[in-house]
Amino acid sequence: xxxDRVIQAASDMAAADGILINLYPTxxxxxxxxxxxxLLEHRLIADSEDELWSPVVIQWDQWxxxxxxxxxxxxxxxxxxxxxxxxxxxxxxxxxxxxDAEWIAxxxxxxxxxxxxxxxxxxxxxxxxxxxx
Numbered sequence: 001x002x003x004d005r006v007i008q009a010a011s012d013m014a015a016a017d018g019i020l021i022n023l024y025p026t027x028x029x030x031x032x033x034x035x036x037x038x039l040l041e042h043r044l045i046a047d048s049e050d051e052l053w054s055p056v057v058i059q060w061d062q063w064x065x066x067x068x069x070x071x072x073x074x075x076x077x078x079x080x081x082x083x084x085x086x087x088x089x090x091x092x093x094x095x096x097x098x099x100d101a102e103w104i105a106x107x108x109x110x111x112x113x114x115x116x117x118x119x120x121x122x123x124x125x126x127x128x129x130x131x132x133x
Contacts, residue, residue: 007044010121017080020076023076029041039063039064045059058121060077060117060119062077062115096120099119
């Protein structure tokens with residue numbers, strides 16, 4: 001599976017979303033670098049190299065000074081990545097569903113909030129695919 005392409009397509013979707021752009025002017029892959037707030041990061045947290053059709057989990061970490069912004073960001077991420085029908089990610093038909101969310105650190109610990117939200121991305125075998133309009 002080409003998970004790098006799937007993650008890039010998901011990242012591109014978030015970066016093109018007007019609400020997320022307004023909330024998070026900085027969006028990036030999680031990793032080393034300056035931790036600025038507000039910030040939206042994503043990371044692959046679970047995958048399996050031994051099975052081509054195994055799902056992966058993508059985690060989005062939200063960092064913001066405002067609880068209202070965290071709530072709005074989580075709502076928008078759910079609208080983007082929790083879908084009841086298949087969606088094409090980099091040419092790969094996928095089913096994407098919400099898994100869970102949790103606080104990353106104590107709320108308002110350093111003058112900002114941190115919250116993680118996770119989505120399971122499952123590639124659809126050809127027999128389960130429906131033509132996308």
